[in-house]
Amino acid sequence: MTSDAQPTLPFETRLSVVLSLLQAQMGAKVSTNASVCEAHSHGEAYQIAHMPAAVVFAQSTADVAAVLKVCHANHVPVVAFGAGTSVEGHVTPLEGGISLDLSRMTDVLAVNAADLDCRVQAGITRQSLNALLRDTGLFFPVDPGGEATIGGMCATRASGTAAVHYGTMKENVLGLTAVMANGEVIQTGGRVRKSSTGYDLTSLLVGSEGTLGIITEVQLRLHGLPEQISAAVCQFETLDDAVNTAVEIIQMGIPITRVELLDAVQMQACIAFSNLTEFKPLTTLFFEFSGAPEAVREQISLTQSLATENNGLAFAWAETADERNRLWKARHNAFWAIKAQNPGKQLVSTDCIVPISQLTELINGVRQDIAASGLYASILGHVGDGNFHTIIATEDTPEGYQQALALDRKIVARALSLHGSCSGEHGVGVGKLEFLETEHGPEALSVMRALKATLDPRNILNPGKLLPSGPIYHG
């Protein structure tokens, strides 16, 4: 293993070799500008920050491979950067080195309308992709809310509001191009809907947070735009009634497209921020139904019955596409609505998930935790998957941040005790490292570490993320 032995030259020397080589090879694609580096020193979790030595703006898989070859030879870390929307510190170059920005890699390489698939460069955002697809009658449904890149969504195994119907990135990525630690390029998966040939490298890379390879191209499943989309809102006097309605929708197998919960705190903020004056500050479910007209009518009828049995108030319908967009925009602006209610405060978003039968118990427990903390916090989320977020507002100080993390720890502990996961969709990054061993057990983590050590023995790919240190499986 001599090639993986610790390098003999000091880090700063190796780094300056890397910078010289990259500047010679890539010219203006390399920036050491302080404000560019600062913009790449963190994602939306700005509390987790560290400056890169330089930012390289890649425009092709070959660029990414070139950067990795140089960094690999010199044992210098590389952290991929897309839209910077991570909330768990994924894009922060904890050990310095190179921030590899893929946001200029926005080409749609192929659209196969007849096969409902497409191939894109990793830096395109889902909004840009869907805008370009509009004339095809197809769309890419995974919708985490923010303006994320497809590559970043792959790396964190993202999901969002429509996952209850269309699945997450795990179910919607057919194949990848990825650059491995040493600069080699691999193709995984392909264009077929299913295959039984070989280890599922696509699924291994999806969710690997840039620690096993850097994703440069993605083959995506597309879906036909539904013939009809209907959206409605139903308010409830109690949180239990709203959660139970969502739970029963899933248990009955109603193929609903979205079912989102906003608690009274969140709804009050949204009413103010998005001018939803027709609603009350009560726990609210946002629904979307889609498909062929008769099927949609049937879904709606079944859902209304369940809501009524759970004491739901009358359904408010979004009759037009504009009305629908206004409602869903209000939902997606939930974070900013909380921000507006808490000027000058910092916000921390939690993310946990449990089997749906445990959701009522968990949310009730979280409300107790919030009350005990004395903090302002809302609850909202993708309750059809058993997944929700708490948005916690605290003073914008290190102490305030620690207060928010303390509340998050209580929430995660409750979720894990109810057979849950510490992240439904945000990923591990730095923020969730401490929970991984409890969630997966030491044996599975030791296997994960063996995979990391094999594919990136020099530990140059996003070091310090996803895996807490510990024993490594040896077969």
Added chain:
Amino acid sequence: MTSDAQPTLPFETRLSVVLSLLQAQMGAKVSTNASVCEAHSHGEAYQIAHMPAAVVFAQSTADVAAVLKVCHANHVPVVAFGAGTSVEGHVTPLEGGISLDLSRMTDVLAVNAADLDCRVQAGITRQSLNALLRDTGLFFPVDPGGEATIGGMCATRASGTAAVHYGTMKENVLGLTAVMANGEVIQTGGRVRKSSTGYDLTSLLVGSEGTLGIITEVQLRLHGLPEQISAAVCQFETLDDAVNTAVEIIQMGIPITRVELLDAVQMQACIAFSNLTEFKPLTTLFFEFSGAPEAVREQISLTQSLATENNGLAFAWAETADERNRLWKARHNAFWAIKAQNPGKQLVSTDCIVPISQLTELINGVRQDIAASGLYASILGHVGDGNFHTIIATEDTPEGYQQALALDRKIVARALSLHGSCSGEHGVGVGKLEFLETEHGPEALSVMRALKATLDPRNILNPGKLLPSGPIYHG
């Protein structure tokens, strides 16, 4: 790496150590009976056969771990065995050693009806599981036709007739218990619908064919029994019309439950074998629609329109559950129908898949290949996924087998040239090894080999399967 160095004692000596230790530890669970060993020397592809030294009938994860610990210490191969329904040689102990039979591990460990999931031991068959689930209103939908075990279905990433609607094992396995090469037990995944925490070890093990670990327990997604199920058959004068109908159903996004094609050769055999005297020996589509009544009605209406536009004859409806079961039993007995038409011959089933837009071209090419071969062969399959099989009948001699393989090679070459895969659902085993490099490229294979070398450095887990030998990625 001293522990992985080649062992110094000869294989026969190490094997007798293993047998002594296992007999001492496990008593009557160990069999060296010749007929028991013979029954574990091959799966349904009896042409690929090799005797194990002994068969161990495991009854628990602890039993599996005990076997692996002993075999690991002595560098003796272990091949997992379930129902023996593999058609690609997966269960054949190519290098001898232990056949580890899991078919006594049939417990259902938990059914969580409210969460639509269950946990089972790996040796239960899907039929037994569904029989036990009957009173819950839930079922496990992945249906490869044969009486396969859930563990074997995981190991080969199986799918079958209902995958077009419910997905394959990849989409329906939430988590696993697996025993690694050295006997350590890991838990992967969990009970939640989605998670963004850590490498997806579940997906890595699903489809790994017993080469990375032995799956002993499986957490499965369940689905509600549909309120209504309707089945119908439509016959076509030409193969093109039938294939185009299936392709358009998928392209229109009709959420059909099953859509199976049987060509005229296959239909003729099924009519004779299953007494389907109401049908003609024409290319035929078998449909199943399910869901809420209005949604089913709408699916049927749309499908009938497409079939009519493609010159389909009148739909024949299976009005009762008995009628439906008769039709689908005839479909699932397709192999035996071909066998009955070809007494004394050997049958070889191929398995390829392409993007659905390429399906008509591929099937037409395969018909030419069949005609040129002069062999009797039918075409049938899961055309909604772009996946189909050719059942080839040849003389039951080594030469006949080679004739069938020669035709299969032509079919696979066509599929790969149309962006396809050499196996939609049967897996690689031994039979598809030669195609892996063309399909995945040398770079991805070198990464797969690195994973294998890391997790099973002594190469005791199902050696000789899934991965052709070649260079190993080194990061």
